Amino acid sequence: MNEPTSARASPVAALVLAWAIPGAGHAYSGRWGKAGLFFGCIVGLLVAGMILGRGTVFSQHELWYAAQVWAGGPTIALTPISQYLSAHQGIDYADRLRETGTLYTAVAGFLNLLVMMDAYLKMAYPHGKAEKEKE
Numbered sequence: 001m002n003e004p005t006s007a008r009a010s011p012v013a014a015l016v017l018a019w020a021i022p023g024a025g026h027a028y029s030g031r032w033g034k035a036g037l038f039f040g041c042i043v044g045l046l047v048a049g050m051i052l053g054r055g056t057v058f059s060q061h062e063l064w065y066a067a068q069v070w071a072g073g074p075t076i077a078l079t080p081i082s083q084y085l086s087a088h089q090g091i092d093y094a095d096r097l098r099e100t101g102t103l104y105t106a107v108a109g110f111l112n113l114l115v116m117m118d119a120y121l122k123m124a125y126p127h128g129k130a131e132k133e134k135e
Helices: 011-020 024-028 032-052 064-071 073-089 096-124 129-134
Strands: none
Touching: 011 024, 011 096, 024 032, 024 096, 032 073, 032 096, 064 073, 064 096
């Protein structure tokens, strides 16, 4: 079950899929349990951050966006919604809940970066350290 589903499965494809949809890189390599877990955690953090920040947590003009964009497709999809809400509601930069929501979404981005690296490394180096020590 830990082997790639195809002999021609690409680690780069797993990396790109993991960025586009959190957990998709693991699903591509046949690790469905990890895929579901990572998708739930990352998207859950993004949604929780959006709710805490009242939808105004994604701003391309803030430094936090550099971390948030690593969450991939969901961030790209939620950015126009966040910009719309920011334009109509305004942004209260002193709001602690907005800052907490922004932090949640940034953590989701960094977590997805780690998930992307894991998906890539599991595909690029399928035989782990434990198997090499047995030899």
